[in-house]
Every structure is written in C-alpha cells, then in structure tokens.
Amino acid sequence: MKLSGGDLLLRALKEEGVKFIFGYPGGAALHIYDSIFKQKACDHILVRHEQGATHAADGYSRATGKPGVALVTSGPGATNAITGLATAYMDSIPLIVISGQVQSHLIGTDSFQETDMIGISRPIVKHSFIVQNTQDIPRIIQEAFHIATTGRPGPVVIDIPKDKTDPSKLYEYKKPKEVSLRSYQPRVSPHPGQIKKACKNILSAERPVIYAGGGVILGNAHKELMALNKLLKAPVTNTLMGLGVYPAKDRYFMGMLGMHGTYQANMAMHNADVIIAIGARFDDRITNTPSLFAPNARIIHIDVDPASISKIINADIPIVGQVKESLNALIKEIKRSKIKIDTEALESWNQQIAQWREKHGLDHELYLKKNKSQMILPQVVVQELYHATNGNAWVTSDVGQHQMFVAQYYHFNKPRRWVNSGGLGTMGFGLPAAMGVKLAFPKDEVVCVTGEGSIQMCIQELSTCLQYNLPIKIININNEALGMVRQWQDMNYGGRHSASTYSDSLPDFVKLAESYGHVGMKVTKKADLKKTLDKAFSMKDRLVFVDVYVDPDEHVYPMLVAPNGSMKDMWIKKNIKA
Amino acid sequence: MKRIISILIENKPGALARVVGLFHQRGYNIETLNVGPVFDGTYSRMTVTTRGSENDVEQITKQINKIIDVIKVSDLTEGEHHEYEFIMVKFKHSEKIQKILKKLNGKIHEKHKHAIVMSAWGTSSDIEIAIKTIGKANLFEIVRSGSIGLHEGEKVLKI
Numbered sequence: 001m002k003l004s005g006g007d008l009l010l011r012a013l014k015e016e017g018v019k020f021i022f023g024y025p026g027g028a029a030l031h032i033y034d035s036i037f038k039q040k041a042c043d044h045i046l047v048r049h050e051q052g053a054t055h056a057a058d059g060y061s062r063a064t065g066k067p068g069v070a071l072v073t074s075g076p077g078a079t080n081a082i083t084g085l086a087t088a089y090m091d092s093i094p095l096i097v098i099s100g101q102v103q104s105h106l107i108g109t110d111s112f113q114e115t116d117m118i119g120i121s122r123p124i125v126k127h128s129f130i131v132q133n134t135q136d137i138p139r140i141i142q143e144a145f146h147i148a149t150t151g152r153p154g155p156v157v158i159d160i161p162k163d164k165t166d167p168s169k170l171y172e173y174k175k176p177k178e179v180s181l182r183s184y185q186p187r188v189s190p191h192p193g194q195i196k197k198a199c200k201n202i203l204s205a206e207r208p209v210i211y212a213g214g215g216v217i218l219g220n221a222h223k224e225l226m227a228l229n230k231l232l233k234a235p236v237t238n239t240l241m242g243l244g245v246y247p248a249k250d251r252y253f254m255g256m257l258g259m260h261g262t263y264q265a266n267m268a269m270h271n272a273d274v275i276i277a278i279g280a281r282f283d284d285r286i287t288n289t290p291s292l293f294a295p296n297a298r299i300i301h302i303d304v305d306p307a308s309i310s311k312i313i314n315a316d317i318p319i320v321g322q323v324k325e326s327l328n329a330l331i332k333e334i335k336r337s338k339i340k341i342d343t344e345a346l347e348s349w350n351q352q353i354a355q356w357r358e359k360h361g362l363d364h365e366l367y368l369k370k371n372k373s374q375m376i377l378p379q380v381v382v383q384e385l386y387h388a389t390n391g392n393a394w395v396t397s398d399v400g401q402h403q404m405f406v407a408q409y410y411h412f413n414k415p416r417r418w419v420n421s422g423g424l425g426t427m428g429f430g431l432p433a434a435m436g437v438k439l440a441f442p443k444d445e446v447v448c449v450t451g452e453g454s455i456q457m458c459i460q461e462l463s464t465c466l467q468y469n470l471p472i473k474i475i476n477i478n479n480e481a482l483g484m485v486r487q488w489q490d491m492n493y494g495g496r497h498s499a500s501t502y503s504d505s506l507p508d509f510v511k512l513a514e515s516y517g518h519v520g521m522k523v524t525k526k527a528d529l530k531k532t533l534d535k536a537f538s539m540k541d542r543l544v545f546v547d548v549y550v551d552p553d554e555h556v557y558p559m560l561v562a563p564n565g566s567m568k569d570m571w572i573k574k575n576i577k578a
Numbered sequence: 579m580k581r582i583i584s585i586l587i588e589n590k591p592g593a594l595a596r597v598v599g600l601f602h603q604r605g606y607n608i609e610t611l612n613v614g615p616v617f618d619g620t621y622s623r624m625t626v627t628t629r630g631s632e633n634d635v636e637q638i639t640k641q642i643n644k645i646i647d648v649i650k651v652s653d654l655t656e657g658e659h660h661e662y663e664f665i666m667v668k669f670k671h672s673e674k675i676q677k678i679l680k681k682l683n684g685k686i687h688e689k690h691k692h693a694i695v696m697s698a699w700g701t702s703s704d705i706e707i708a709i710k711t712i713g714k715a716n717l718f719e720i721v722r723s724g725s726i727g728l729h730e731g732e733k734v735l736k737i
C-alpha cells in the first residue's frame with residue numbers, strides 16, 4: 001500500500017516504538033496532524049506551548065531512556081522549540097523534534113511562518129535533517145533515532161516542508177534493514193592498554209575518588225558502577241546530572257559535588273590522589289578554577305565522547321568508550337590484577353571523609369529540629385517530601401535554590417529518578433518534564449519541585465495535565481523571590497535585590513490551580529507542612545499544587561568560593577568560609 | 579601557530595555550514611577555507627587554516643569529528659605535508675607586480691588596455707610575502723583560493 005508523507009512519518013515513528021508525540025499544530029504541520037488523526041499507535045499530547053512539548057518529550061526520554069518526540073509547526077512553533085532543544089543538547093538527551101516547514105518552493109522567500117529551523121538549531125543539535133524527498137522519510141526517521149541514541153546521545157531535528165506530506169502524493173514505505181552511515185561510527189571500545197594503566201593507578205591509590213556523572217545514567221551502567229565499587233570501596237560522588245546512579249544510601253556515597261556540593265565531596269576531590277571520572281565532563285560548576293583543581297590527583301577519565309576528555313582538565317589516563325563496556329573491562333582487569341589495594345590507607349581516607357562529613361556535612365534531620373519559629377525552611381520541605389514519598393518518587397525540578405535543595409536533601413537511590421536541567425539550567429523545565437515522566441510511568445508518584453519563579457515559565461501546562469489526567473504533585477517552594485538570583489545579590493552585590501523580588505504581585509497559586517481544574521493547597525506554618533503533604537499525596541488521581549511559603553532569607557550552602565577559588569574553598573554558612 | 583586542518587565530509591546541504599559554524603561556536607577563527615566535491619561527488623574535501631595551540635587544535639579537530647557528516651579530520655601541520663595556495667590578481671600595468679607573480683609560477687590570463695589578470699601559486703607563506711610586497715599601488719583586486727594540502731607519503735584521508 002502506498003502512503004502519503006504524513007502516513008510514512010507516523011508508520012516510521014511507530015516502528016521506532018514511539019508511544020507519545022508531544023506537539024502543537026499549525027499550518028505547515030497540518031498534513032501530519034491529519035495522519036495522526038488516522039492512526040492509533042502514537043498518542044498525541046497537545047501541550048499549551050511548544051517549549052512544553054520539548055521539555056515533556058525530554059522528561060519522557062530521561063525517565064525511560066527512549067527518545068522523546070516533539071512535533072511543532074514552522075516559524076513560531078519551531079522557534080518556541082529552541083529552548084527545549086538547547087536543554088536536551090546540554091544534557092545529552094535523545095530528543096527528536098519534528099518541525100513543519102513551509103512548502104519547498106517558498107523556502108527562502110520570507111514566506112508566512114518561514115524560519116530557517118535547520119540554521120537556528122544548528123549549534124544545539126547533534127544532527128538535523130531536512131526532508132527533500134518524501135520517500136526518504138522512513139530512512140531519515142530511522143537515522144535520526146539511531147543518531148539521537150548512540151554514542152553521546154543528543155537531540156535531532158527533522159524539518160519537513162509541507163509539500164513533502166501532501167496527502168495526494170503517495171509512496172511505497174521503504175527503508176534499509178539497518179542504519180549504515182559511512183560518516184558515523186559511534187561504537188568505540190576502550191583501549192586495553194589504557195584499562196591496564198587505569199587499573200594499576202586505581203589499585204595503588206591511597207586516596208581515590210569516583211566521580212560519576214550523567215553519562216553513567218545515559219549509558220545504563222549503574223550496576224557496573226556498583227560492581228566496581230564493591231571491589232574498590234572508594235568514596236563516590238555524583239554530579240547534579242548523575243544523582244541516583246550510585247545509591248545515596250550507600251555508605252561510600254558522599255553526595256553531590258561542585259558549586260553546591262557537599263563539603264566532604266568537594267574536599268575529597270581536592271585532596272584525592274586518583275580521580276576516576278566516569279561519564280562526567282568537568283563542568284565549570286564542578287571544577288571551580290581549573291588551574292587549582294585537584295592539585296595532587298592523577299585523572300582517569302572514561303567517556304564515550306573523546307571531545308569531553310582533556311577539554312577542561314587534562315586526563316592522565318583517557319579512556320574513550322561506552323561506559324558500560326569500559327567499566328566491565330576495568331572490573332575484569334582489577335579482578336585479574338595482583339596489585340593489592342592498600343586497605344589501611346583506604347580506611348584512613350574513608351575516615352577522613354567521615355570526619356569532613358561530621359564537621360560540615362549537610363544536616364539531614366533538620367525536619368526533626370524543634371524551634372519556636374513557624375517559618376518553614378526550604379530544606380525541610382524537601383526532607384518532608386522525601387519521607388512523604390518514601391524516597392520513591394520521580395522528582396523533576398526547575399532551576400534555582402529549590403533545585404539545589406532537592407539535589408542535596410532528596411536521597412536518590414535509583415538512576416533516572418531525578419530529572420532536571422543541569423547543563424542549560426532552564427527555568428520552566430520542571431512541570432512539562434513531569435508530564436513526560438508521568439505518561440511513561442502512570443502508576444508511580446511524580447513530583448515537580450519548583451519555585452514560584454520557575455513554575456510561571458510553563459504554568460500553562462496545568463491545562464495539559466487536566467486534559468490528559470496527569471495527577472502530578474507540584475511542590476512550589478515559594479520564597480517570593482528569584483531566590484538564587486537574590487542569593488548572589490546578597491553575597492556579591494551588597495544585598496541590592498535588583499529585579500529579583502515580586503512578593504506584591506504573585507498570583508494566588510491555590511486559586512490558579514483550581515481555575516485549571518486541579519487542587520491547590522497553601523502552607524505557611526511548619527506545623528501544617530507534613531499533614532498537608534500527606535493529604536496531597538493521598539489524592540492519588542488529582543494534580544495537587546502545594547504552595548509552601550518558606551523563609552526567603554535562606555541560602556544554599558555549601559557554595560564554592562569564586563572567582564579564583566579551588567574545590568576546597570567553600571562558603572559553609574552565611575559569612576563562614578571553610 | 580598556524581594550523582592546516584583537512585576534512586573529508588559528506589557533500590550534503592548544510593554540511594559546510596556545520597563545520598564553519600562550529601569554529602565560531604567554539605571560539606576559533608577561520609583564516610582560509612577551501613572546499614570542493616571529490617571522488618564520485620558525494621564527498622567534499624575541505625581545508626581550513628586557523629591559529630591555535632596544540633590543545634586548541636586537538637579540541638577543534640575532536641569537535642569537528644563529532645559532526646555527523648564528517649568522515650575524517652586531520653591536522654596536516656602535525657606532520658610533514660604539502661601545502662599550496664592559488665591566487666588571481668588584477669592590476670594596472672606594472673612591471674613590479676608581474677615580476678613578483680612570475681616568481682610564483684605566475685601566468686598571464688588577460689592583457690587588457692587598463693588591466694592585467696594573472697594567476698600564481700605557491701606555499702601560503704610565499705603567497706603572504708608576495709601580497710605584502712605587491713602592496714596597494716596599481717592593484718585592483720586579488721583573490722585567494724585558501725590553502726589546500728595533503729599529508730606527505732602514504733598517509734591519506736579516506737573512509
């Protein structure tokens with residue numbers, strides 16, 4: 001049977017196992033929308049803004065490991081998808097964005113709703129395609145999914161001129177058995193010589209640290225990471241993107257590192273003699289001043305992307321390879337090696353870390369502290385949330401202090417459970433991302449921890465949640481300010497709160513949630529926090545928006561001292577430097 | 579230090595823009611650029627010259643390699659190599675310019691009442707010197723192909 005371009009597209013998506021298309025229609029995409037109407041394999045989720053579509057597809061991808069798909073129209077639809085593409089690009093998320101384009105003969109004429117989507121998105125995609133022949137659509141979709149998911153994953157754009165989906169032009173559905181791209185061979189195996197070298201260095205280390213990032217999640221290698229540390233018993237830290245890949249409850253886990261990392265994790269990095277970096281990229285939010293980074297450490301760096309290695313920090317032992325395969329090779333080599341770990345040195349290293357934790361570690365029992373103030377601490381909101389959800393929720397977040405508090409205080413024990421925009425730091429990500437997660441795991445608890453600033457950047461998606469019955473729980477940590485901005489202004493600008501406050505003009509979030517057909521709850525007193533959360537979570541089939549007013553003066557600590565600081569230079573509390 | 583980066587890439591729409599855009603995105607400058615289809619026409623060969631330290635070039639070649647359409651990248655300056663550049667010059671009758679260009683394999687293509695068109699080729703450093711000595715006097719215009727080059731010996735850029 002011959003098919004139109006739109007039908008070819010939908011069939012190709014079905015063959016890739018696509019369950020959901022997050023999208024928003026418009027002229028250039030209407031043929032495709034008609035094809036969507038006629039099929040059953042993919043559910044279309046009508047968002048309220050294309051940014052929401054990209055973040056929802058992205059959230060779906062982060063939670064499942066499968067590519068999320070967003071569909072937008074040309075021009076403004078395409079430009080609205082840009083933030084979501086950049087968000088996915090920075091965190092190496094396989095996201096497929098299909099954009100309608102004006103008809104081929106109109107391209108280049110400044111026609112209605114024409115935008116050079118390929119050009120605009122070029123620096124923030126792994127690859128992009130423009131469909132020139134309708135019969136290529138199945139092959140292009142197959143290649144797009146292959147490129148998005150292999151090697152270092154990333155977003156792919158497919159721009160489809162409207163005439164290529166003309167319902168009156170029909171073609172055979174044809175695509176190659178498998179993808180073969182002569183210019184793209186993403187499979188790389190770790191070099192055995194490098195594995196040997198790494199093994200030798202690791203086993204003779206006295207102060208090793210495992211620094212594992214989002215690449216371990218993307219590479220589905222959490223079990224291998226655990227197996228490695230069963231042998232090594234080395235302290236482990238995770239990046240913001242890596243949280244959950246190593247269980248937070250494990251005794252060797254030090255918490256997150258970097259800008260707002262724990263004291264012990266940052267101290268351990270600074271004082272390490274061997275750093276085993278796995279699927280992490282020495283982001284500037286980690287290293288602080290690169291020239292002062294870990295002065296005595298040999299760096300072993302495992303990454304699938306050779307360009308990530310020695311980009312910021314020179315790797316003494318670079319290992320280019322899939323994380324899983326590389327860790328397996330390393331584990332094998334360690335088991336085979338005759339070098340004995342210096343258990344005494346390691347024991348005293350672990351004790352040193354315990355002392356650091358004792359001295360300036362995070363207080364995970366703040367919620368139990370009795371004091372007279374009824375003001376709620378934002379950290380306590382996260383701690384109560386952790387207990388209310390038994391630590392089992394999928395948690396998405398936005399950007400700001402609330403995000404850092406979740407990273408610090410919600411203990412993630414499984415990979416993928418923590419869904420946040422780390423690289424780009426996109427406010428507005430949390431709610432749509434939670435929709436993607438909830439659609440993927442409808443029976444699980446999905447929570448979006450947000451701030452009153454961020455939530456207003458994609459608040460329109462509350463309407464989508466009603467339409468598709470997505471009973472997400474939104475915990476709005478309301479400090480009546482762009483808290484993270486305010487914190488920087490407190491610390492670096494003499495407390496001049498330039499354009500970071502708006503307490504007199506915030507919406508009534510309870511009414512707002514209600515007007516969207518959901519449940520709203522407001523908490524202002526400490527005494528009400530736990531019971532309100534319990535009540536919210538007892539409403540299984542409703543979206544509940546819990547607006548929690550917190551102490552607006554609270555800052556996120558620790559915080560690396562910048563500029564010109566190293567990882568050991570931290571603010572521990574207001575006015576206290578370690 | 580000056581670097582000559584050779585790239586074998588798919589001859590597809592937008593492929594060139596991906597490479598050129600990447601230099602800008604990553605904060606490197608392109609000094610010269612040459613590109614043209616090769617083999618059966620489904621490939622393009624590009625030569626880009628840029629300036630940077632060894633680390634810079636390592637980073638830029640790694641990043642170029644990540645472009646999906648790129649098949650092979652190599653820094654010619656890393657080893658022995660051949661490198662030439664071709665120029666065309668239009669100038670008012672001038673013995674001086676003719677003489678300079680003659681020394682660089684110069685060839686006269688047109689002798690018009692008011693202008694002469696000549697071509698020349700040589701290593702880009704010879705070309706640079708020639709352009710400097712020609713100066714501005716009597717010169718109408720000048721166009722450069724940008725460096726092109728190959729590795730010495732058996733080393734090649736192929737699939």
Ligand SMILES: Cc1ncc(C[n+]2csc(CCOP(=O)(O)OP(=O)(O)O)c2C)c(N)n1
Pocket residue numbers: 398399400401402403425426427428450451452453454455477479481482483484485
């Ligand atoms: C789209 C976007 N614009 C601006 C910023 C810069 N920014 C980072 S955190 C922040 C404040 C966020 O406020 P809120 O959501 O209330 O979180 P809080 O820090 O108060 O917890 C801002 C403006 C950003 N990350 N994203």
Ligand SMILES: [Mg+2]
Pocket residue numbers: 400451452453477478479480481482483
């Ligand atoms: Mg806020």
